[in-house]
Amino acid sequence: xxxxxxxxxxxxxxxxxxxxxxxxxxxGHNSLFWYRQTMMRGLELLIYFNNNVPIDDSGMPEDRxxxxxxxxxxxxxxxxxxxxxDSAVYFCASSLRDGYNEKLFFGSGTQxxxx
Amino acid sequence: KQEVTQIPAALSVPEGExxxxxxxFTDSAxxxxxxxxxxxxxGLTSLLLIQSSQREQTSGRLNASLDKSxxxxxxxxxxxxxxxxxxYLCAVRDVIQGAQKLVFGQGTRLTINP
Numbered sequence: 001x002x003x004x005x006x007x008x009x010x011x012x013x014x015x016x017x018x019x020x021x022x023x024x025x026x027x028g029h030n031s032l033f034w035y036r037q038t039m040m041r042g043l044e045l046l047i048y049f050n051n052n053v054p055i056d057d058s059g060m061p062e063d064r065x066x067x068x069x070x071x072x073x074x075x076x077x078x079x080x081x082x083x084x085x086d087s088a089v090y091f092c093a094s095s096l097r098d099g100y101n102e103k104l105f106f107g108s109g110t111q112x113x114x115x
Numbered sequence: 116k117q118e119v120t121q122i123p124a125a126l127s128v129p130e131g132e133x134x135x136x137x138x139x140f141t142d143s144a145x146x147x148x149x150x151x152x153x154x155x156x157x158g159l160t161s162l163l164l165i166q167s168s169q170r171e172q173t174s175g176r177l178n179a180s181l182d183k184s185x186x187x188x189x190x191x192x193x194x195x196x197x198x199x200x201x202x203y204l205c206a207v208r209d210v211i212q213g214a215q216k217l218v219f220g221q222g223t224r225l226t227i228n229p
Contacts, residue, residue, distance in 0.1 A: 043219040106158035
């Protein structure tokens with residue numbers, strides 16, 4: 001299996017622009033998670049989906065952030081408008097089931113820089 | 116609110132040594148604890164998962180222990196190798212904040228010197 005695939009690997013944009021991050025989970029996994037990693041705050045859960053349905057989005061920092069999962073093999077995280085403080089590494093992760101003891105498999109992340 | 120702490124933030128040891136990484140958490144009501152490895156510019160790789168009812172898990176040269184009552188876990192690496200150099204993070208799956216919320220520590224950056 002190719003693992004969790006994220007694109008782009010790097011994104012540099014100017015403040016105010018729209019940014020869309022993409023994720024393809026591992027085939028057969030039905031839980032998907034978006035995390036953000038910064039030096040100051042470490043890893044933070046933004047939102048997670050189970051069977052394509054958003055279950056908990058309490059970690060989404062502001063209304064500027066939105067996430068969708070139109071089907072089992074694709075998810076997007078959108079920031080509109082972007083701000084310099086959104087600069088971080090954004091990770092997508094998936095797991096086999098919505099169970100408490102399932103391992104998470106992470107993608108390689110998208111390094112976002114907002115100038 | 117669950118808080119996870121990893122000490123030290125960085126550790127450098129010579130190749131071949133056995134070493135222990137520490138993780139502590141403030142609330143013992145957890146489902147499980149996972150140890151991850153993160154290489155520079157890469158995502159996280161799950162190393163070991165210990166369920167709340169378990170005391171330890173082993174995989175090759177890695178052994179992770181869990182003392183839920185005291186809020187502590189350790190990751191033991193035997194016969195360290197330069198390839199073990201990475202950042203190691205622990206994370207607890209917290210009951211109070213919702214089962215699917217993994218709360219991460221800040222990690223320990225490990226360097227194994229040849």
